[in-house]
Amino acid sequence: MATPTPATLAPLAERADAPSVLPPLAAGGLTWRPATVDDAGTLLDLRNTVAEADGEPYRETLEELREILGAPWQRLGTDSVLGLDEAGALRAYGYVETMPGDTTRVRAFLWGAVHPDRRGEGIGRELFAWQEARARQLLAATGTALPGRIAGFLEDTAPATKVRLYERAGFAPRRYYSDLERDLRDLAAHPLPVVEPEGGLRLLPLDDAHDDAARLAHNDAFRDHWGSEPQTREQWRSGRATYAPEWSFVVVDPEPDVAALLADPRTDAETADALRAGEPLVVGYHVAARYEADFAVRGYPFGYTDILGVRRAYRGRKVAVALLAAGMRAFAADGMAVAALDVDTQNPSGAHGLYASLGYTTRHGSRLLTIEL
The missing domain is CATH 3.40.630.30 (Gcn5-related N-acetyltransferase (GNAT))
Structure with a gap:
């Protein structure tokens, strides 16, 4: 049907x-x-x-x-x-x-x-x-x-x-989520990958100049994720009490093919307007959070990947793994014992395989229950 x-x-x-x-x-x-x-x-x-x-x-x-x-x-x-x-x-x-x-x-x-x-x-x-x-x-x-x-x-x-x-x-369960962790306490024995995004893409700290461009990348990256809806500027900028800019990064295309992107029907209207205005094109992002109130609950300090995403047109160019590795290095340099994140178990981008390859394992789980109208 x-x-x-x-x-x-x-x-x-x-x-x-x-x-x-x-x-x-x-x-x-x-x-x-x-x-x-x-x-x-x-x-x-x-x-x-x-x-x-x-x-x-x-x-x-x-x-x-x-x-x-x-x-x-x-x-x-x-x-x-x-x-x-x-x-x-x-x-x-x-x-x-x-x-x-x-x-x-x-x-x-x-x-x-x-x-x-x-x-x-x-x-x-x-x-x-x-x-x-x-x-x-x-x-x-x-x-x-x-x-x-x-x-x-x-x-x-x-x-x-x-x-x-x-x-x-x-209500019926519609989605299941896993809370994953990767130990950072012995990087000599379990080193982090050294990865650069391919094709001239640049890894940069997430600063104010790239913040809204990261929101546009997020809206594109999560358009094919179940249950996700676009975020307005107001939503994206809210809830920053735990935001950790020192652990957050973006990957930028310094020379995007603007004509091709504008001709691509998958390019959303807000991204198209930003491209015409000459604004930076963020193609991937790693937004991190510091949940210090949770350190005692877990029994150790941790860095948290709040949101990670890659624009669909830029997948397959090592953007996600480069961002995750940069985030984990920042966590470790700041004395965090583990890297943590939450993922939809049915994530369509193959995120579970990526996390497993980097040493993440499941610690906890949750579910979403819904009535569909």
């Missing part, structure tokens, strides 16, 4: 089956209100308490959470709730997030949890129903005929009760 296209789909407002009224939140005797950025401190305590109880391999910082809550596209007043007990202590939270750059499929992501001490009272069940209902309202309100998706992530260590919440609501 052919995959439905917007031309063959009914309006999303019909497919979303959005309720006119959100379901009530009454379990556990909690008082509910929307979140604000000023709640970041108390929300941080709850999120990290949940992460520890559920064996999640990360912790957040106040700066990270303030960035998440303060993102320009967040609508906390209508799309979030906090559940407080009689003493005013935060015991549950939930919010729904939609992204401004979605152009081929509109998505609504569910984020939320209940304090471990208050589980088993029906709070999570009611909260999850509220989130799903709000997600359906948000998708219906887009006024589009694009495909829609309601989605949530679960770590492999997630409690069975949370997994059952998704299953009972009709």
Whole structure:
């Protein structure tokens, strides 16, 4: 059967089956209100308490959470709730997030949890129903005929009760992700490859002059990845609390064949405009992050490859391996014990084979569960 296209789909407002009224939140005797950025401190305590109880391999910082809550596209007043007990202590939270750059499929992501001490009272069940209902309202309100998706992530260590919440609501696992690591503590025994990108391409630090060009490369590189949507400038520049420019690199084509690229139907409009304007052409990028709050959880310091990608027209020219090697050298020079990254297990670019060849092994896993509309 052919995959439905917007031309063959009914309006999303019909497919979303959005309720006119959100379901009530009454379990556990909690008082509910929307979140604000000023709640970041108390929300941080709850999120990290949940992460520890559920064996999640990360912790957040106040700066990270303030960035998440303060993102320009967040609508906390209508799309979030906090559940407080009689003493005013935060015991549950939930919010729904939609992204401004979605152009081929509109998505609504569910984020939320209940304090471990208050589980088993029906709070999570009611909260999850509220989130799903709000997600359906948000998708219906887009006024589009694009495909829609309601989605949530679960770590492999997630409690069975949370997994059952998704299953009972009709969510199905669509994608699996692996958290990979490569040890950097004995490079004499396990050296990093010395690789230069081919064909006159240049490896450079990722600086402000190449930042938006890296975004355009990312949008091209991930166009053939399941679940990916283009990022706007606003999205690309957000969430920089953990960004590590000293570990980040780009590969640039100093003399691109502009005429050929402009004639190529695969060249997107934003890249075409940048080429006409004479702006640099980034063909690959390695954006790294320093998650210092996670060092104690893992038991050692690590450098993290947040995003790695290569433009489709430039694959096969050793761009990815040159970027990864540069990143790992930067991690090691800064005293990091391992290099880490996360990858879709069904990545279409053959990334798993590349990582395995460089010594990466699996440490942890997660999955994405969705309702497709």
